[in-house]
Amino acid sequence: MRSQVYTGQVKLHLRYRQPQRTALSSRARDSPSVRPLPGLAPDVVPYDMSGKEGHTVRIPVTLVENMPELKENPFRQQICKVFTEGDHGHMTFEEFLDMFSVFSEAAPRDIKAVYAFKIYDWDEDGYLNKADLKATLLKLTKDGLDEEEVQFVIDKVLEEADLDDDGMLSYIEFEHVISRAPDFLK
Ligand SMILES: [Ca+2]
Ligand SMILES: [Ca+2]
Numbered sequence: 007m008r009s010q011v012y013t014g015q016v017k018l019h020l021r022y023r024q025p026q027r028t029a030l031s032s033r034a035r036d037s038p039s040v041r042p043l044p045g046l047a048p049d050v051v052p053y054d055m056s057g058k059e060g061h062t063v064r065i066p067v068t069l070v071e072n073m074p075e076l077k078e079n080p081f082r083q084q085i086c087k088v089f090t091e092g093d094h095g096h097m098t099f100e101e102f103l104d105m106f107s108v109f110s111e112a113a114p115r116d117i118k119a120v121y122a123f124k125i126y127d128w129d130e131d132g133y134l135n136k137a138d139l140k141a142t143l144l145k146l147t148k149d150g151l152d153e154e155e156v157q158f159v160i161d162k163v164l165e166e167a168d169l170d171d172d173g174m175l176s177y178i179e180f181e182h183v184i185s186r187a188p189d190f191l192k
Pocket of ligand 1: 129138
């Protein structure tokens with residue numbers, strides 16, 4: 007699965023599998039911070055992952071969504087969807103490590119931005135339109151805004167960030183606006 011970002015003549019393909027992520031994952035695999043996952047379904051995830059288990063072990067996403075790290079996250083379902091390819095009901099151990107790598111403090115900001123964009127792009131069309139922004143806002147505020155307030159915030163965001171005035175945010179526009187909010191991806 008891939009999404010596309012158009013910037014004039016330049017077409018960037020944002021793929022789920024990126025070289026940086028592979029590098030990140032292998033680093034994460036060696037890092038002690040990823041090791042202690044004793045609560046993660048010992049019957050599904052073998053202790054010794056030295057062989058091909060990273061590709062073949064399939065963890066039900068319901069288990070992943072209920073981990074302490076994700077349980078309270080309003081985007082947990084969307085996060086699991088973004089980090090699973092093909093079968094969204096299960097996560098391979100490799101996908102699982104990728105997910106934690108991206109959320110780790112060590113992950114580069116641009117990688118975090120790419121995944122934040124994917125998470126907010128609910129209909130997976132490669133743009134954040136008003137419906138995507140609305141769904142995101144309602145999750146962020148835990149449905150604490152009424153219709154009028156939501157509309158107000160969306161209009162403000164687009165006024166500020168929609169540089170080509172097409173009523174939605176491309177990845178480049180999104181990246182531009184979050185680059186001015188240094189704490190956004192923390
Ligand atoms: Ca979209
Ligand atoms: Ca735009």
